[in-house]
Amino acid sequence: MEKVGIGIIGCGNISGAYLKAMASFPILDIRGVADLNQALAKAKAAEFNVPARSIDQLLADPAIEIIVNLTVPKAHVAVGLQALAAGKHTYSEKPLGINFAEGKTLADAAKAKGLRIGAAPDTFLGGGHQTARSLIDQGVIGQPVGGTATFMCPGHERWHPNPAFYYEVGGGPMLDMGPYYITDLVNLFGPVAQVAGFAITPRKERVITSEPRNGERIPVHVPTHVAGMMAFANGAVVQIGMSFDVAAHKHVPLEVYGTEGTLIVPDPNHFGGDVELAKKGGSFEQQPLTAPYADGNYRSIGVADLAHAIRSNRPHRANGNLALHVLEVMEAFQTASETGRTVSIGTHTERPAPLAESLVDGRLGR
Structure with missing residues (x-):
């Protein structure tokens, strides 16, 4: 299956786990890493033998189809909107945004442009949870x-x-x-x-x-x-x-x-x-584990599933609807505490399709 170009924005603490795990998924082609702190980006690039580039260079590269957004939470939506404006699908670390209104802005922008968004966590795709x-x-x-x-x-x-x-x-x-x-x-x-x-x-x-x-x-x-x-x-x-x-x-x-x-x-x-x-x-x-990805840290399997979904024209599992629903639920605890009332959740999301097979070599599962 044709590889999907990946650009990573944000080279902080979690980026190492992503870069290490991405080597497990042949469909992912890391085209560069960037950070406002250029020294940090260069250090991470050297550690994982990938190019260090500027954010503008990543967004302008036509070979990059997905921007993986590993910035701090308050920057998730701003960076995501930049990626969408550049015509890129975007996948961010959790949460999707720092509040529901912000997250919905990102989801609406993706829908308007016909692009996909996704967000961590993707641990639910691990063998234990499946x-x-x-x-x-x-x-x-x-x-x-x-x-x-x-x-x-x-x-x-x-x-x-x-x-x-x-x-x-x-x-x-x-x-x-x-x-x-x-x-x-x-x-x-x-x-x-x-x-x-x-x-x-x-x-x-x-x-x-x-x-x-x-x-x-x-x-x-x-x-x-x-x-x-x-x-x-x-x-x-x-x-x-x-x-x-x-x-x-x-x-x-x-x-x-x-x-x-x-x-x-x-x-x-x-x-x-x-x-x-x-x-x-x-x-x-x-109980015996009946699904793959239970034997390590596969933090980026959601990105790999998104890449396969783009190539196969199917829904991806760690998707924007799921992330927005979870964000609304999390915000509702604060609202409930402040108002003393039960909060009804307005969004609806389908359960993601189960992942029973490996994503390696294009074997997708249903």
Whole structure:
């Protein structure tokens, strides 16, 4: 299958994972990397043996069909609109935008130009999550009833070299980690219909303990502890907790409940992991993984699937409708907290098609 030219804008912490994983997908042809910090772009280019170019050069290159946008969240939409204006499909890191209105602007612009947009996370395409989905689709747990989704930690200032953006508008645990959990739940259950919740900010300031900014104080502009409920269109109700304020806990990342059984779903920030099933009256047993991409970090499989979709003229899985729906759901927790009311979700998205086969050598799955 003819390769698809890729230009990467943004050479920060996550770019290395993308560049490393892209080598797993023969359809992707990396034509260059760019960053406002040219020294950073040159260093990343040298590390992965790809060209360092300017943003304008990437946007002007007719051989580049997809711009992969790995900038900070507050720049996602602005860079995405630049890419669309240049006639490029665009795929961004999560979230799609820092608020729903901004994300819809990007989606509307793509539709007007007849171009595709996509967004991380793509971890739901990993073998662990596709195996869990297959079990649900087979009816193994019976009628879906609910679940729990939990990410809680003391904060990213412990490890990230430049953590301030996690506490700016567009950051916080819901917009940073929520996309992994909510996207995977949409993969498992389908779209969300209603949201209720509370969002609080226990501390107005954080102290960085990672290098090179150890000891620096940074302001907090977003809620850092969010708890709520999601009612899905299929009738299931899921509890969710996202926090940068919890010292320790014992919750697993994802549990899914049905009338006939319970599934332990792997961490949605990873592609693989153990899938465990307990049937009614039984104990948990590990399930064999029945889908590929469970044995490593394939962060860019969403880009590869987009590339294959362009060549095959089919829908891509980590698509703009899915990302916009998840963004609306995440924003609804803040709205629910501020108003004290349940929030109805206006967008609708289809469950992405399952990925049962490898994307290598053009084998696409249905």
